[in-house]
Amino acid sequence: MAKEEIVLMKGNEAIAHAAIRCGCDGYFGYPITPQSEVLETLAAEEPWKTTGMVVLQAESEVASINMVYGGGAAGKRVMTSSSSPGVALMQEGISYMAGAEIPGLIVNVQRGGPGLGTIQPSQSDYFQATRGGGNGDYNVIVLAPASVQEMADFVDLSFELAFKYRNPAMILSDGVIGQMMEKVVLPPFKPRRTEEEVEKECPWAAIGKKKHRAPNIITSLELEPHHMEEKNLHLQAKYQEIREKEVRYEEILCDDADYVIVAFGSASRIAQKVIELCREEGLKVGLLRPITLWPFPSKEIHELSKHVKGILSFEINAGQMIEDIRLAVEGNAPVAYYGRMGGIVPTPEEVVEALKKELIMK
Amino acid sequence: MKEEIIIAGFGGQGVLSMGKILAYAALMEGKEVSWMPSYGPEQRGGTANVTIIVSDERISSPILSTYDTAIILNQPSLDRFEQQIKPGGTLIYDSYGITTPPTREDISIYRIEAMEAAAEMQNAKAFNMIVLGGLLKIHPLAELDNVLLALRKTLPERHHKLIPVNEAALRKGMEIIYPVR
Numbered sequence: 001m002a003k004e005e006i007v008l009m010k011g012n013e014a015i016a017h018a019a020i021r022c023g024c025d026g027y028f029g030y031p032i033t034p035q036s037e038v039l040e041t042l043a044a045e046e047p048w049k050t051t052g053m054v055v056l057q058a059e060s061e062v063a064s065i066n067m068v069y070g071g072g073a074a075g076k077r078v079m080t081s082s083s084s085p086g087v088a089l090m091q092e093g094i095s096y097m098a099g100a101e102i103p104g105l106i107v108n109v110q111r112g113g114p115g116l117g118t119i120q121p122s123q124s125d126y127f128q129a130t131r132g133g134g135n136g137d138y139n140v141i142v143l144a145p146a147s148v149q150e151m152a153d154f155v156d157l158s159f160e161l162a163f164k165y166r167n168p169a170m171i172l173s174d175g176v177i178g179q180m181m182e183k184v185v186l187p188p189f190k191p192r193r194t195e196e197e198v199e200k201e202c203p204w205a206a207i208g209k210k211k212h213r214a215p216n217i218i219t220s221l222e223l224e225p226h227h228m229e230e231k232n233l234h235l236q237a238k239y240q241e242i243r244e245k246e247v248r249y250e251e252i253l254c255d256d257a258d259y260v261i262v263a264f265g266s267a268s269r270i271a272q273k274v275i276e277l278c279r280e281e282g283l284k285v286g287l288l289r290p291i292t293l294w295p296f297p298s299k300e301i302h303e304l305s306k307h308v309k310g311i312l313s314f315e316i317n318a319g320q321m322i323e324d325i326r327l328a329v330e331g332n333a334p335v336a337y338y339g340r341m342g343g344i345v346p347t348p349e350e351v352v353e354a355l356k357k358e359l360i361m362k
Numbered sequence: 363m364k365e366e367i368i369i370a371g372f373g374g375q376g377v378l379s380m381g382k383i384l385a386y387a388a389l390m391e392g393k394e395v396s397w398m399p400s401y402g403p404e405q406r407g408g409t410a411n412v413t414i415i416v417s418d419e420r421i422s423s424p425i426l427s428t429y430d431t432a433i434i435l436n437q438p439s440l441d442r443f444e445q446q447i448k449p450g451g452t453l454i455y456d457s458y459g460i461t462t463p464p465t466r467e468d469i470s471i472y473r474i475e476a477m478e479a480a481a482e483m484q485n486a487k488a489f490n491m492i493v494l495g496g497l498l499k500i501h502p503l504a505e506l507d508n509v510l511l512a513l514r515k516t517l518p519e520r521h522h523k524l525i526p527v528n529e530a531a532l533r534k535g536m537e538i539i540y541p542v543r
Contacts, residue, residue: 006389008382008386008395008397034401120401175401176398176424176425179399179401180396180397180399180424181385181395181397181398182396182397182421183389183394266424269422269425270425272422273423275422276422347426347427348422348423348426349427
């Protein structure tokens, strides 16, 4: 086997390379800062000449997500990427995918909002990502990469989870992780699935009616309420299984910690520096980093809350994840928030100050 | 070993690509690296900066508020970053267009007349490699051979014929940087 090659690239570029390498069948997207390098890299790499992967610049985000709906309905590994305002436009399609149980990958490289907002980094789409985002009772599997390596690794993981559960998966990144360069080991090449493999692995897929079975119907519409409730109960049972089996998180220096910061994605990188600074001062601070934002590591945070003096929810928004943390903590420990908005990325020093002011000095 | 660096100047000066080549060269020496650009509605003539961290260990925050070394290539960047250099740190600047020189007394200050040297070489685009050469002279973060390899990796093949010019620029920078304090 060839020696693994270490390369230096942006998070957005890593997403594109990983997609080509993990057997992705199609990408449909529309440019928007700060994620445009995903489409640019795919266009430059021309995977349609090598793996046969389709790359298409759609006329809009609405078109993109509906192309993902169509590709996913045919059992194909297809994806789109955008940034906050573009992902807002996709919510109808994502809700329809969840209702019709269509797998697919949506990458959100977040920027500050609301509205057209700014092009600078933000984590203010946490609620949109973890509460479904569109209409109806549904959830999307949400992974939050904290490095360029994880941008690459989570593409294949997202497809695996999406197809395992027949559900849309999302990579919730932001302008920091999308734009920064780090070293990355790209995943090994995996061929795209053959038609036979798709038929075997996705017996539900709309790939042409075979004589030996009834037609496969892909829809989110069900006019009979009893049937619709049954469908919802089925979805809820599936979401419960995902909650039980797919929680992912990382703990750093939590064992002896008096205070724990909970932070995801780019904020968790800043939080690691906060821990270094605090420990230099003799303050025992640890980090719990949710890797899956939905399902959320509630049990783990609940356990941790029994042994600490306080928890800081550090997020680059007005305080969204703090709601999930409070639900998990159930009053065991004080929970405080620190964050910035509008595309301002906090410095480690200001988070240290906030930690002291909101928890340690109180 | 950990070095936290900011490179700041005008858009179009090659600030980001200089940082990328430095990061790539350090990566090839087995270091952990991060490269975090200011990105925004950037344009030629606007300000641009990039934060680079080179470390033996896993890098935490790619965004910083203080730096070991600042490479400053215009007055707005000097105004913004001079006070953010750690005591005992290093400031390297090109005096071209600098009207208010740095005043800190607790840092090492070096000057490099890279704009002038690039004009002498009749190659304005060699400017950033002259500056990088100067940095490497003061802080040997990577071997010259690895910097050249990084150029080979980052430049599209059609531009590989320019590598000797870039090498000459790197060497020029190493020669002309000098301490102010």
